[in-house]
Amino acid sequence: MTGLGDRLAAVVGAEHVLADEDVRAAYEHDWKGTRGGAALLAVRPGSTGEVAGVLRCCSEAGVAVVPRGGNTGLAGGALPRGGEVVLSLERLRAVGPVEVADALVEAEAGVTLARLQEHVRPEGLDFGVDLGARDAATVGGMIATNAGGIHAFRHGTMRAQVRGIEAVLADGTVVRRLTGVLKDNAGYDLPGLLAGSEGTLAVVTRARLRLVPFHRARATVLVALASVDAGVRLLGVLLARVPALDAVEIFGTRALELVCASACLPRPFPRPYPAYVLVEAAAHDDPLDQLVAALDHTDAVDSVVAADAAGRERLWAYRELMPEAMGRQAPSVHFDICLPRSGIAVFEKAIQQVLRSEAAGAGAAWLGHLGDGNLHVGIWGLAGDRAALERRLLQLTVSLGGSVSAEHGVGTRKVHMLPWAREPADLAVMQALKRALDPQGILNPGVLFPAAPSS
Amino acid sequence: MTGLGDRLAAVVGAEHVLADEDVRAAYEHDWKGTRGGAALLAVRPGSTGEVAGVLRCCSEAGVAVVPRGGNTGLAGGALPRGGEVVLSLERLRAVGPVEVADALVEAEAGVTLARLQEHVRPEGLDFGVDLGARDAATVGGMIATNAGGIHAFRHGTMRAQVRGIEAVLADGTVVRRLTGVLKDNAGYDLPGLLAGSEGTLAVVTRARLRLVPFHRARATVLVALASVDAGVRLLGVLLARVPALDAVEIFGTRALELVCASACLPRPFPRPYPAYVLVEAAAHDDPLDQLVAALDHTDAVDSVVAADAAGRERLWAYRELMPEAMGRQAPSVHFDICLPRSGIAVFEKAIQQVLRSEAAGAGAAWLGHLGDGNLHVGIWGLAGDRAALERRLLQLTVSLGGSVSAEHGVGTRKVHMLPWAREPADLAVMQALKRALDPQGILNPGVLFPAAPSS
Numbered sequence: 001m002t003g004l005g006d007r008l009a010a011v012v013g014a015e016h017v018l019a020d021e022d023v024r025a026a027y028e029h030d031w032k033g034t035r036g037g038a039a040l041l042a043v044r045p046g047s048t049g050e051v052a053g054v055l056r057c058c059s060e061a062g063v064a065v066v067p068r069g070g071n072t073g074l075a076g077g078a079l080p081r082g083g084e085v086v087l088s089l090e091r092l093r094a095v096g097p098v099e100v101a102d103a104l105v106e107a108e109a110g111v112t113l114a115r116l117q118e119h120v121r122p123e124g125l126d127f128g129v130d131l132g133a134r135d136a137a138t139v140g141g142m143i144a145t146n147a148g149g150i151h152a153f154r155h156g157t158m159r160a161q162v163r164g165i166e167a168v169l170a171d172g173t174v175v176r177r178l179t180g181v182l183k184d185n186a187g188y189d190l191p192g193l194l195a196g197s198e199g200t201l202a203v204v205t206r207a208r209l210r211l212v213p214f215h216r217a218r219a220t221v222l223v224a225l226a227s228v229d230a231g232v233r234l235l236g237v238l239l240a241r242v243p244a245l246d247a248v249e250i251f252g253t254r255a256l257e258l259v260c261a262s263a264c265l266p267r268p269f270p271r272p273y274p275a276y277v278l279v280e281a282a283a284h285d286d287p288l289d290q291l292v293a294a295l296d297h298t299d300a301v302d303s304v305v306a307a308d309a310a311g312r313e314r315l316w317a318y319r320e321l322m323p324e325a326m327g328r329q330a331p332s333v334h335f336d337i338c339l340p341r342s343g344i345a346v347f348e349k350a351i352q353q354v355l356r357s358e359a360a361g362a363g364a365a366w367l368g369h370l371g372d373g374n375l376h377v378g379i380w381g382l383a384g385d386r387a388a389l390e391r392r393l394l395q396l397t398v399s400l401g402g403s404v405s406a407e408h409g410v411g412t413r414k415v416h417m418l419p420w421a422r423e424p425a426d427l428a429v430m431q432a433l434k435r436a437l438d439p440q441g442i443l444n445p446g447v448l449f450p451a452a453p454s455s
Numbered sequence: 456m457t458g459l460g461d462r463l464a465a466v467v468g469a470e471h472v473l474a475d476e477d478v479r480a481a482y483e484h485d486w487k488g489t490r491g492g493a494a495l496l497a498v499r500p501g502s503t504g505e506v507a508g509v510l511r512c513c514s515e516a517g518v519a520v521v522p523r524g525g526n527t528g529l530a531g532g533a534l535p536r537g538g539e540v541v542l543s544l545e546r547l548r549a550v551g552p553v554e555v556a557d558a559l560v561e562a563e564a565g566v567t568l569a570r571l572q573e574h575v576r577p578e579g580l581d582f583g584v585d586l587g588a589r590d591a592a593t594v595g596g597m598i599a600t601n602a603g604g605i606h607a608f609r610h611g612t613m614r615a616q617v618r619g620i621e622a623v624l625a626d627g628t629v630v631r632r633l634t635g636v637l638k639d640n641a642g643y644d645l646p647g648l649l650a651g652s653e654g655t656l657a658v659v660t661r662a663r664l665r666l667v668p669f670h671r672a673r674a675t676v677l678v679a680l681a682s683v684d685a686g687v688r689l690l691g692v693l694l695a696r697v698p699a700l701d702a703v704e705i706f707g708t709r710a711l712e713l714v715c716a717s718a719c720l721p722r723p724f725p726r727p728y729p730a731y732v733l734v735e736a737a738a739h740d741d742p743l744d745q746l747v748a749a750l751d752h753t754d755a756v757d758s759v760v761a762a763d764a765a766g767r768e769r770l771w772a773y774r775e776l777m778p779e780a781m782g783r784q785a786p787s788v789h790f791d792i793c794l795p796r797s798g799i800a801v802f803e804k805a806i807q808q809v810l811r812s813e814a815a816g817a818g819a820a821w822l823g824h825l826g827d828g829n830l831h832v833g834i835w836g837l838a839g840d841r842a843a844l845e846r847r848l849l850q851l852t853v854s855l856g857g858s859v860s861a862e863h864g865v866g867t868r869k870v871h872m873l874p875w876a877r878e879p880a881d882l883a884v885m886q887a888l889k890r891a892l893d894p895q896g897i898l899n900p901g902v903l904f905p906a907a908p909s910s
Contacts (some may be wrong), residue, residue: 019766058469061829067529098794099797100691101687101691101795101796101797101798102795102796102797102856103694104795126694130890144602145640146636146640146644148638148640152637153637156611156615156637156819157637157638158721159644159647160611160615169884173883174880175878175880175881175884176881177877177878177881178856178882179853179856179857179876180794180795180856181608181793181794181795181827181828181856181857181858181860181861182603182607182608182793182825182827182828183603183610183612183793183827183856183858183861184793184858184860184861185600185601185603185860185861185862185863185864185865186650186858186859186860186865186872186873186877187651187873187876187877187882187885187903188648188651188652188656188871188875188884188885188888189601189614189647189648189650189651189886190881191890192614192644192647192648193643193644193647193648195644196640196642196643196644197643201643213694213695217607224549232556235558238557239668240668241736241739241740241904242578243699243739244698255907284685284695284698285696285745286697290740299774328712338635338636338637338638338639340482340554340556340557340559340635340636341556341557341558342554342556342557369638370712372636372637372638373636373638374638374639398495398634401557401633401634401636402634402636403634403636403638403639403640403641404641405639405640406636406638406639406640407638407640408640409640410640410641410642414641417641418641418642421634421641421642422632422641422642423630423631423632425624425628425629425630425631425644426508426630426631426645427631428628429630429892430642430643432891432892433643433648433888434890435889435890435891436890436891437884437888438886446643447684
């Protein structure tokens with residue numbers, strides 16, 4: 001180990017090789033405090049060249065590497081399992097000038113989403129993906145996990161934002177293609193393959209990102225509905241009639257109750273409803289009339305229209321504080337699934353059924369990005385077999401045409417789910433691609449694929 | 456050979472193995488009449504299982520396979536080079552029910568774009584990619600070439616439409632993942648990798664495709680501009696102010712002259728202008744006011760607004776008949792490039808400069824999908840070194856941050872351009888991926904990668 005430590009110090013400088021147990025500790029926990037295994041050491045290169053040097057050293061030493069972005073992952077993909085080098089991209093923080101005419105910007109892997117937003121918005125442009133962890137989540141981590149968030153139905157997930165990429169292969173080779181154009185059929189699409197590969201194929205160091213218009217004129221409405229189905233129908237109407245549609249978030253009675261209680265928010269309606277949808281439209285000109293006119297064609301039972309920025313913030317508070325309020329219930333099962341529209345109400349009914357068969361202390365709350373069918377569900381107080389329940393509900397998800405992992409990725413925690421989601425021939429293709437780019441298997445072992453038995 | 460022919464006949468039926476020279480001939484020419492090499496035979500499987508059987512036979516015999524869709528390619532990617540089996544997907548024509556709530560449809564590889572449009576439009580949905588060759592181009596070929604067309608800036612290229620895929624590997628293994636959801640982070644993205652792989656990694660047999668709203672309310676305006684730069688600025692204004700923006704096509708003086716002459720169309724304006732932009736917006740409610748209001752913020756010098764469907768058709772005729780009018784000049788060099796917005800006027804000036812240095816008979820015409828920077832340029836009557844000119848203008852394209860192949864792909868005709876566009880390490884990654892999925896190298900040899908020297 002000291003041999004490798006010395007070689008890494010020669011690449012990045014001794015102060016960026018963290019070997020002491022207490023200093024390393026920060027790199028062995030995720031943001032929720034979950035502890036991974038003990039890393040061999042953590043290393044913080046300051047440039048693409050240094051990342052290449054680190055990977056060359058590790059590859060020569062046959063030591064596994066765990067790439068790490070903003071540490072906001074929820075699937076354990078950036079936690080060491082034991083004995084790896086944690087490669088933190090936190091020092092790669094350069095961001096290029098906003099290319100206004102082309103609506104592009106180049107950013108290094110360690111740039112946070114919030115910094116990217118601050119950088120581009122003064123130019124009238126915005127980044128197409130937004131999510132709650134914006135202050136910590138980084139460009140590199142968001143690409144590696146193909147982050148989704150609230151605007152995916154409008155602008156696509158992270159994969160759709162990456163127009164060019166620079167990454168380092170396991171053996172230290174730098175692969176670079178930073179062309180920024182939309183139509184680019186000159187061979188295989190490397191950015192698309194690396195997006196969502198969770199650090200198992202290469203370490204992303206830089207990306208050329210497309211930008212979208214930043215719309216200051218916003219209209220926000222919270223709609224109450226008599227059923228989840230009515231929410232799904234409402235989505236169809238909005239997608240057809242409101243080109244400026246920017247967010248369509250759904251949540252259930254229990255999630256609203258929890259956030260009102262835990263964050264001391266006033267109830268938005270005099271009585272509870274089975275489902276609520278928070279709708280936002282954003283355009284150059286005020287989209288409120290367009291939005292309200294479209295809502296006339298839906299089964300909205302009641303609604304609150306935000307009159308100004310403060311009102312919009314009040315409506316968004318219900319949604320933004322909800323994950324924390326749900327987290328306080330310490331759910332023993334959590335789902336991050338994506339369902340076809342036809343499957344959303346089916347899945348919600350299945351959860352109700354679970355609760356009816358459980359003891360009185362059991363509860364569940366859910367919210368979701370309705371625009372793309374991504375539901376987050378927490379279930380707590382379960383007496384029954386948690387693993388069996390997870391398996392049953394995820395197999396239901398697959399049978400409905402959905403995905404067992406929507407935006408949180410697979411990491412180490414969901415590796416056992418992949419065979420429910422993908423056929424053996426499909427998994428074999430994944431393994432062939434992995435072997436092609438990382439024949440030694442040193443990049444993030446245990447992520448996406450089962451860990452090899454320890455020697 | 457007869458051994459293989461018999462084995463293939465056992466898989467697909469003797470009537471679908473075409474070995475006679477005159478019957479095979481149709482599979483040895485592209486739609487422009489260009490002849491490829493002599494195929495060993497052509498085979499027309501009728502199902503995914505039969506495609507798998509064909510590939511198993513060819514793989515065992517070590518015979519190369521050229522997959523073929525609607526034969527509308529422009530880069531020679533579906534033409535035999537000599538001695539291959541041409542695998543036509545024309546009999547895979549099943550299309551599933553339109554899943555209206557989920558805005559999805561499943562289609563086999565041989566379904567034409569026009570058929571897909573006819574199938575989904577009565578349900579109020581549309582396919583996100585549209586292009587002139589719609590009557591012949593097929594789903595499989597459009598995926599293999601990552602087709603672009605006129606709506607790419609709004610809905611993305613073909614890659615963005617493919618939510619699930621079924622394909623057959625070189626050895627006959629069927630790989631299937633037909634999940635239809637937008638957020639699906641359960642491992643590597645197979646549809647994205649196969650899109651644009653031009654039949655070199657697998658043969659696409661079926662896809663699950665996302666649909667977009669079909670908007671009947673359309674507004675179309677032809678705008679005259681004092682410069683190409685003014686056209687690029689106009690695009691920026693439209694993207695910011697017209698969420699319903701559906702098409703933004705640009706063309707130059709000469710292209711308009713050619714189409715007016717060859718198709719006997721009246722000139723749209725009393726005098727010529729350096730650039731014209733055809734703009735269309737499509738929404739649920741009439742978007743004309745929105746569009747006209749946005750045009751007030753541009754440098755439009757003159758404009759023609761279509762008053763009704765017939766007027767829209769008249770305006771589109773200029774654009775749709777233009778490729779044929781340009782083709783009649785028999786250009787000796789043709790570019791299909793994609794440029795950042797900042798590069799469009801630069802490239803156009805470079806063409807003018809070429810013409811100034813050429814003899815009097817030289818001419819050039821260009822049109823483009825301005826929304827995504829995709830230009831099609833034909834140059835004719837050249838006295839100078841055609842290959843040198845091509846190389847110079849494509850290296851300019853790369854230096855401007857553009858792509859040497861926008862929507863036509865690489866095929867066999869542009870293989871020599873790839874080293875201008877991609878670095879050696881990047882090309883090595885492509886080759887590693889190719890070897891991983893097609894270790895024998897039997898899928899479309901000579902496409903994307905230089906053909907191995909004949910033995």
